Amino acid sequence: MTPSRPRRPLTLRDVSMASGVSEMTVSRVLRNRGDVSPATREKVLTAARALGYVPNKIAGGLASQRVNLVAVVIPSLSNLVFPDVLGGISAELDDTGLQPVVGVTHYGPAREETVLYDMLSWRPSGVILAGLEHSRASRAMLEAAGIPVVEIMDVDGDPIDTAVGISHERAGAEMAGHILGAGYRRIGFIGTHMPEDHRARKRLAGFERALGAAGVPLVAREYYQGGSSLAKGRELTERILAREPGLDFLYYSNDLIGAGGLIWAREQGIDIPGKLGLAGFNGVDLLDGLPMRLATTDARRLDIGRRAARIVAGKDPRPEDGIVALAPTFLPGDTIR
Amino acid sequence: MTPSRPRRPLTLRDVSMASGVSEMTVSRVLRNRGDVSPATREKVLTAARALGYVPNKIAGGLASQRVNLVAVVIPSLSNLVFPDVLGGISAELDDTGLQPVVGVTHYGPAREETVLYDMLSWRPSGVILAGLEHSRASRAMLEAAGIPVVEIMDVDGDPIDTAVGISHERAGAEMAGHILGAGYRRIGFIGTHMPEDHRARKRLAGFERALGAAGVPLVAREYYQGGSSLAKGRELTERILAREPGLDFLYYSNDLIGAGGLIWAREQGIDIPGKLGLAGFNGVDLLDGLPMRLATTDARRLDIGRRAARIVAGKDPRPEDGIVALAPTFLPGDTIR
DNA sequence: TTGAAAGCGCTAACAA
DNA sequence: TTGTTAGCGCTTTCAA
Numbered sequence: 001m002t003p004s005r006p007r008r009p010l011t012l013r014d015v016s017m018a019s020g021v022s023e024m025t026v027s028r029v030l031r032n033r034g035d036v037s038p039a040t041r042e043k044v045l046t047a048a049r050a051l052g053y054v055p056n057k058i059a060g061g062l063a064s065q066r067v068n069l070v071a072v073v074i075p076s077l078s079n080l081v082f083p084d085v086l087g088g089i090s091a092e093l094d095d096t097g098l099q100p101v102v103g104v105t106h107y108g109p110a111r112e113e114t115v116l117y118d119m120l121s122w123r124p125s126g127v128i129l130a131g132l133e134h135s136r137a138s139r140a141m142l143e144a145a146g147i148p149v150v151e152i153m154d155v156d157g158d159p160i161d162t163a164v165g166i167s168h169e170r171a172g173a174e175m176a177g178h179i180l181g182a183g184y185r186r187i188g189f190i191g192t193h194m195p196e197d198h199r200a201r202k203r204l205a206g207f208e209r210a211l212g213a214a215g216v217p218l219v220a221r222e223y224y225q226g227g228s229s230l231a232k233g234r235e236l237t238e239r240i241l242a243r244e245p246g247l248d249f250l251y252y253s254n255d256l257i258g259a260g261g262l263i264w265a266r267e268q269g270i271d272i273p274g275k276l277g278l279a280g281f282n283g284v285d286l287l288d289g290l291p292m293r294l295a296t297t298d299a300r301r302l303d304i305g306r307r308a309a310r311i312v313a314g315k316d317p318r319p320e321d322g323i324v325a326l327a328p329t330f331l332p333g334d335t336i337r
Numbered sequence: 338m339t340p341s342r343p344r345r346p347l348t349l350r351d352v353s354m355a356s357g358v359s360e361m362t363v364s365r366v367l368r369n370r371g372d373v374s375p376a377t378r379e380k381v382l383t384a385a386r387a388l389g390y391v392p393n394k395i396a397g398g399l400a401s402q403r404v405n406l407v408a409v410v411i412p413s414l415s416n417l418v419f420p421d422v423l424g425g426i427s428a429e430l431d432d433t434g435l436q437p438v439v440g441v442t443h444y445g446p447a448r449e450e451t452v453l454y455d456m457l458s459w460r461p462s463g464v465i466l467a468g469l470e471h472s473r474a475s476r477a478m479l480e481a482a483g484i485p486v487v488e489i490m491d492v493d494g495d496p497i498d499t500a501v502g503i504s505h506e507r508a509g510a511e512m513a514g515h516i517l518g519a520g521y522r523r524i525g526f527i528g529t530h531m532p533e534d535h536r537a538r539k540r541l542a543g544f545e546r547a548l549g550a551a552g553v554p555l556v557a558r559e560y561y562q563g564g565s566s567l568a569k570g571r572e573l574t575e576r577i578l579a580r581e582p583g584l585d586f587l588y589y590s591n592d593l594i595g596a597g598g599l600i601w602a603r604e605q606g607i608d609i610p611g612k613l614g615l616a617g618f619n620g621v622d623l624l625d626g627l628p629m630r631l632a633t634t635d636a637r638r639l640d641i642g643r644r645a646a647r648i649v650a651g652k653d654p655r656p657e658d659g660i661v662a663l664a665p666t667f668l669p670g671d672t673i674r
Numbered sequence: 675t676t677g678a679a680a681g682c683g684c685t686a687a688c689a690a
Numbered sequence: 691t692t693g694t695t696a697g698c699g700c701t702t703t704c705a706a
Contacts, residue, residue, distance in 0.1 A: 289567025
């Protein structure tokens with residue numbers, strides 16, 4: 001038999017009355033806290049189930065001054081990379097009783113501020129947020145919150161508390177090394193319109209630095225606005241090669257536009273990787289299965305999520321210097337000779 | 338100057354003392370509620386900002402018995418379709434003061450139960466969840482919650498409260514109509530291993546029903562486990578055609594495996610859409626830019642998110658029969674002749 | 675092992 | 691327009 005629709009939400013007191021056990025003891029049973037006799041325990045659980053009681057965490061959180069939430073603040077969900085990071089986070093949080101709550105900023109610092117304010121107002125046990133660049137107000141809020149704060153994805157900068165990620169500067173530089181090592185010399189770059197995307201900017205900086213150190217200039221760049229897609233990659237690749245037909249390598253700021261470029265170039269009958277080499281960034285496996293595998297860098301998304309979660313959960317200690325730098329890994333693919 | 342790290346979290350009282358205004362009035366200012374003189378208002382805001390005060394929603398929610406959260410429960414984030422749904426939801430919630438909170442079930446009914454229990458314990462103002470199939474206990478919880486519950490994606494079934502989605506039965510049947518209309522007769526199906534994916538199952542049922550009505554049998558099916566990817570699509574397509582070389586059409590349960598099949602078939606030099614036609618499902622735009630555009634059905638993800646959110650937010654009334662059926666839309670592409 | 679009292683930080687309702 | 695009082699539903703603390 002289904003209990004009828006309640007007019008008033010159920011409270012501990014209802015369970016207490018139904019079971020003839022004090023509220024306090026009901027509370028203990030429902031949280032598996034303290035010693036309760038098996039008999040009492042059974043009575044309480046039966047009553048709670050019969051009523052369909054769901055504890056009120058609002059009240060519980062207020063009374064205990066603790067809330068089992070971890071705020072996770074990321075720029076976007078449609079980016080392919082963040083679902084992986086989230087996967088790592090929730091896998092690692094799973095056995096801790098902590099729950100991730102996700103907020104999305106759409107790469108806007110003002111929006112990030114709002115999202116942080118909203119999340120902090122729930123008094124979470126920790127914060128994981130993408131990037132090291134935040135507004136003054138955001139930093140102030142995080143510092144004042146008095147909880148673990150882990151900035152993820154990037155380690156090129158000054159963390160508020162702890163940073164877990166890769167050095168994008170280094171990822172760019174290492175890719176330059178592989179490209180130069182393969183003998184390419186007329187190199188172009190295709191990426192999102194910068195200011196908001198700090199990590200892409202740092203990769204490009206590292207990339208250019210390493211090229212420069214070898215005396216090779218970056219011959220051309222093509223920027224775009226808005227989301228990444230195969231179609232964007234096609235269009236930009238066509239455009240940059242129209243402008244600079246002599247290019248023999250294209251470094252893309254992500255795999256998706258890189259794959260678009262790859263598809264377009266193959267359609268044009270361009271010899272890849274002979275005449276033209278290509279590389280992307282991220283190492284998304286969604287694209288496995290294309291006719292040719294794009295060279296790229298594994299950005300260690302899953303590991304970043306895991307390590308960040310471990311620190312927030314107190315499974316790992318915060319490192320002295322507050323920085324956990326993972327190694328970006330070059331994935332050769334078929335598009336570098 | 339930065340305020341020093343607080344030992345004790347700030348409360349309204351701190352703002353009250355710092356500004357010389359009563360707690361109640363501070364509360365009013367911070368919520369823009371009731372009439373407050375501009376002068377008082379200014380005093381309060383200045384003090385709050387100087388201290389770096391962030392209101393405590395736990396306490397607020399308990400006192401007001403209202404919480405501006407909407408629980409959104411979906412099977413997966415890596416599915417490409419759910420980020421779109423979420424986009425629709427948060428776009429529509431944006432000006433309502435309501436905040437979506439996302440929970441992920443990984444297609445497990447038991448996991449769904451846990452997630453729902455956890456979310457309901459925060460006493461959200463409404464619930465949006467994917468699908469019409471839930472455990473007995475989940476249904477009971479939702480019915481007992483006394484808040485708007487919108488089940489999304491699917492309308493083939495009995496909603497707990499309200500359903501917003503497309504009829505997958507109809508989507509399958511309509512696709513069959515287009516395929517038959519184009520003259521294909523030896524048709525195969527490729528999809529995920531069923532039980533957990535009710536919507537794919539319903540599409541297939543509608544598809545077969547419509548084929549059957551035309552006296553055309555479904556010649557072959559190929560199921561797979563685990564996530565979708567281009568690689569999976571290649572592999573399954575190769576396998577089904579090895580088994581049934583005479584097939585002239587393949588209907589895939591999603592665009593990603595369909596695209597994998599498309600890429601593989603082109604590599605084999607198969608004449609598409611002449612010798613072999615292909616269609617997927619969802620209408621994900623991530624894949625725009627492939628050499629050939631896969632025929633598919635737009636599952637109306639964004640609209641579903643928007644309509645669901647409007648109902649939860651009270652912008653739209655709940656329809657009498659509790660069902661908002663959107664029309665799945667055929668997108669022809671280049672893979673049906 | 676169980677229970678009683680106090681109070682978490684805020685807001686509803688009412689009073690001034 | 692501002693302030694006072696009570697209490698939201700739970701857990702902490704202490705006592706039995």
